[in-house]
Amino acid sequence: MKSSVSERSGGASYLRDGVRNWLQDLRRTPFARRPLPPGPPRRDRLNGHLSEIRELGYVRAMRLWTDTYGSLVMTYLGPPVLGRRLLVITDPAIAEQVLTQEERRKFLLPQGAPMVFGDKAVFCTDGDAPIHAERACLYARHLTPPLLRRHSALMREIWDEAIERIATIAVGASSARRFGINAEVLRVAQRVAIRCWLGVDVCEREAHEALERYYDPGSLLSQSFFDSLYFVGAAQRVEKLRTTYRPILERALDRIVALGDRWEDEAPELGFLRRSLVHFGWDLARLGAADGGDRRALLDDLEIYRHIFSAMLPAVGSTGGTMLFLLHYLGCDPGLQDELAAELAGADLLDRPRPTPLLGRCIKETLRLHPEAIGVSRYLDQARELGGFHVPAGTFLFVHLHGLHRDPSSYPDPERFDPARFVDPTAAHGGRWAGFSLGRMSCTGRSFAELHISHFCRSLLARRRARVAAGEPLLDNDYQGSVTLQPRPFEVEFEWSRMSRETGV
Ligand code: HEM
Structure with missing residues (x-):
């Protein structure tokens, strides 16, 4: 029997960590006397540069700084004691060096009350923390070639049916116009993720509720920057994570118990949950016991929901966002x-x-223009020389993917969508492209994501053609309300493909 993880109320620890880091910085590095990369003047010492981010959005504020001050910009988020020093990097060589050599990894905020960030984070973890390697191993075991074939079959089945609904064309009509299909595409992505990682199917309402959870970390991130009462919202969002996934987890457990040893042949997609439960110390036999004690304890345990969500968040947000931009x-x-x-x-x-090769290039080009992660952060625990500057310990290095990918010396005419750029595979080398990041901390779910996007495109293009009104601008949410970049709702017209019209299929 395993005890559930309790939530800490951590306003005090947040403050304590902030003060401790600040004192450590002062002791270790007399940074004020050494050169630092240039950066925008702080308008407001209390907020650091948060006010610009609030006004312009994350991507645009950082683009403005890098366009003005160069490919290494020192910026400050939050007040001196609690705040973070952030080195924004858009120089390809330095980006490659930082991503491939830097060992440690942390998110921008210290571990705080809801434990949604930091060491015990729902998604981002510290590269030195054991959970990081353990998670990567659990993911990798669920993405072996035979399992990818199994996922492929499930994705195909779900998308073939879903595309018919999304692009419904009444008999006799040649086209259907749809505005803002974003949530529909993300809901199907959610259904696929739950089917492939938890082995159960969900209804529309459950897919919808789970999709709502995807937006929570994004709102939380904004709240934590801009709202001093964010702890309250955080606790509620974490609780909703448990309530939403509980019935889904229950059904998955029922399947695991019912299938017994036959799971590997009949439902290998249950393997991720089975292995995860064993990993977290649960006894599978006792989870099926008649008294139900262990089962109830598991269903109350927040740790397992966090773990599940660490696969759901990118499998829905980043993957679905890429599908939408590509569409x-x-x-x-x-x-x-x-x-x-x-x-x-x-x-x-x-x-x-x-x-397939052309699709691979389209995915790369979509992620070049719209990297789902605003950037990739690494925490410096020792001072470093980067690009000729002394960067003090305690700085967060932030490879700003959006700026990195739109550098005209890497990609001429950078705002234009042109998959042919990647016909030469070296076009992505030298730190110029890092859509899935680089090095040992890079994305573990890349094969799953690329396969998923392939099925979305295959199912769509087998019978339909999409048309976006000429000149309709592609706007994005600039990380307002979600932790991955998403396009604003846009209008698409779906028509029968010529091939479908001719063959009547
Ligand atoms: C198009 C879709 C996706 C994109 C663009 C993407 C991109 C990224 C990026 C940029 C990182 C940061 C890596 C670093 O810190 O160096 C990352 C990390 C990660 N990704 Fe993905 N990802 C996608 C889909 C997925 C999927 C489908 C999964 C799993 C089902 C996944 C699982 C992970 C995990 C586990 C990490 C490491 C998180 C941590 O421990 O900090 N990703 N991804």
């Missing part, structure tokens, strides 16, 4: 859709569960 670009380019449809029609994604 917009496809909708602007009928020729590209035909080319991609032909390539995907000839591919066997069940046997070779990975993106």
Whole structure:
């Protein structure tokens, strides 16, 4: 029997950590006397540069700084004691050096009351913390080639059916116009994620509720920066995580118990949960016991929900966001859709569960322009020389992917969507492209995400063509309300593809 993880109320520890870090900084590095990279003057010492971020959004504020001050910018978030010193990096060589060599990793905020960030974070973890390596191992074991083939079959089934609903075209009509299909696409992405990682199917309402949870960490992040009472909201959001996933977890447990040793042949997608339960110290036999004691304890245990959510968040947010941005670009380019449809029609994604060459380039180009992660952070616990500057210990290094990917010396005419840039694979080398990050801390779920996007495109283009009104701008949410970049709702028109019209399929 395992005791549940209790939540700490941590306003005090937040303050304590802030003061401790500040004192350590002062002791270790007399940084005031050494050169620092240039940065924008602080308008408000109490908030650091948060007010600019509040006004402009994360991406745009940081772009403004890097455009003005260069590819290394020192900035400050929050007041001196609690705040964070942040080195914003858009120089490819330094980005590569930092991402591939830097061992440690932390999110921007210290571990606080709701334990949604930091060492025990729902998603981002400290690279030195054991949970990081353990999680990576659990993910990797669920993404082996045979399991990817299994995921591929599930994705195909779900998307084939879902696309029919999303792009519904009444008999006789040649096209259907849809505005803001974002939530629908994300809901299907959510359904696929739950099916592949927890082995159960969910209804519309459950998929919808789980999708609501995806928005919580984003709102929490904004609250923690801008709202001094964020602890209250945090506790409620964490509790909702448990309530939402509880019935889903219950059904998954029922399946695990009912299938017994047959799970590996009949439902290998249950493997992630089975292995995770063993990893967290639960006795599978006792979870099926008639008295139900262990089962109740598990269903109350917040740690397991956090763990599950660490797969759900990127499998829905980052993956679904990429699908939506890509859909917009496809909708602007009928020729590209035909080319991609032909390539995907000839591919066997069940046997070779990975993106086809042109699609691989489209995914790279979409993530170049719209990196789902605003940037990748690393925590410096020792002072370093970077780009000729002395960067003190205690600084967060922040590789700003948006700026990095739109550097005209890496990618001429950087605002234009052009998958052909990556025909030469070296175009992504030298730290110029880091859509899934680089090095040992890079994304563990890349193969899953790319396969998922492949199925979305295959199912869509097998029968439909998307059209986005000419000149409709592609706007994004700039990280307001979500932790991944999402496009603002846009209008798409779905038509029968020529092939479908001719063959009547
Ligand atoms: C298009 C979709 C995705 C994109 C663009 C993406 C991108 C990223 C990026 C940039 C990082 C940061 C790595 C670093 O700190 O160096 C990351 C980390 C990670 N990703 Fe993904 N990701 C995607 C999908 C997924 C999926 C589907 C999963 C799992 C199901 C996943 C699991 C993870 C994990 C576990 C980490 C490490 C988190 C940590 O411990 O800090 N990702 N991803």
